[in-house]
Amino acid sequence: MEDVIKPLSKPDTYTIFPIPIPSSDSDLTKFSTLRLLALRTDPSLFGSTYARELAFTPEVWRSRLDLDGRVTFVVSDEERRGEWIGTMSLLGPDALKDIPHDIPKEILRRGDLFNLVGLWVHPDHRGRGLGSRLVRAGFNYVEKYSRGSMEDIPMDNRLCAAPINEEQSRVAPDGDRKARLVVLKVSKDNEGARALYVKEGFLEWENGDAAWMTRTVS
Numbered sequence: 560m561e562d563v564i565k566p567l568s569k570p571d572t573y574t575i576f577p578i579p580i581p582s583s584d585s586d587l588t589k590f591s592t593l594r595l596l597a598l599r600t601d602p603s604l605f606g607s608t609y610a611r612e613l614a615f616t617p618e619v620w621r622s623r624l625d626l627d628g629r630v631t632f633v634v635s636d637e638e639r640r641g642e643w644i645g646t647m648s649l650l651g652p653d654a655l656k657d658i659p660h661d662i663p664k665e666i667l668r669r670g671d672l673f674n675l676v677g678l679w680v681h682p683d684h685r686g687r688g689l690g691s692r693l694v695r696a697g698f699n700y701v702e703k704y705s706r707g708s709m710e711d712i713p714m715d716n717r718l719c720a721a722p723i724n725e726e727q728s729r730v731a732p733d734g735d736r737k738a739r740l741v742v743l744k745v746s747k748d749n750e751g752a753r754a755l756y757v758k759e760g761f762l763e764w765e766n767g768d769a770a771w772m773t774r775t776v777s
């Protein structure tokens with residue numbers, strides 16, 4: 560039988576990492592450029608608008624990125640000199656107690672929440688697994704938070720300002736173990752994103768014309 564020589568697969572040129580905090584001027588510029596591109600490219604898919612965020616000063620961008628309890632992941636394309644081509648953020652319990660949000664009370668009661676927001680992959684790079692990889696990077700981060708074993712994550716990038724006392728933080732007043740949930744809101748007609756979330760283990764929680772989805776993380 561003839562030997563089939565398989566071509567070498569193209570090396571993975573993407574790196575996913577959390578933006579270090581405090582954010583540098585250069586990271587701030589790269590992130591605001593990426594976010595504005597996302598809002599301009601897919602205006603109907605986000606809760607904010609291009610016009611609103613175009614008016615943000617560097618201080619506003621910085622306060623957003625450096626917010627206690629927030630971590631923002633980016634995808635860097637090393638083949639394009641480290642250009643940022645995707646992003647996703649998590650707002651942990653410390654951030655959610657200080658900022659306005661519309662997470663339904665029924666979900667809030669279910670445990671410690673991590674709100675997944677702002678998932679976006681540049682159209683030229685879609686369909687290559689990057690959306691899934693960003694979401695999984697978030698799960699991995701929450702799992703480390705859950706175990707309180709975050710030595711490999713810089714202190715300033717932790718979702719919780721103080722190191723966690725694992726037992727205290729996981730036991731509710733009634734003695735029950737608290738769940739850790741990643742929660743997100745996605746419009747019902749955003750079929751691509753919904754398919755991605757279902758594939759990554761999210762379940763729907765119906766609420767009017769928008770859909771909340773949750774996934775428990777151990």
Ligand SMILES: CC(C)(COP(=O)(O)OP(=O)(O)OC[C@H]1O[C@@H](n2cnc3c(N)ncnc32)[C@H](O)[C@@H]1OP(=O)(O)O)[C@@H](O)C(=O)NCCC(=O)NCCS
Nearest residue numbers: 604678679680685686687688689690691745751752754755
């Ligand atoms: C949603 C989005 C992040 C997906 O990014 P991506 O890198 O293309 O996603 P992946 O390649 O990781 O896809 C993972 C899975 O999601 C599903 N999926 C992704 N895009 C899809 C689409 N357009 N249609 C149907 N399923 C889709 C598939 O199940 C896919 O798995 P498969 O390739 O094995 O079939 C990207 O399309 C995007 O940025 N969209 C605009 C912004 C947006 O909708 N954000 C979410 C707001 S809640």
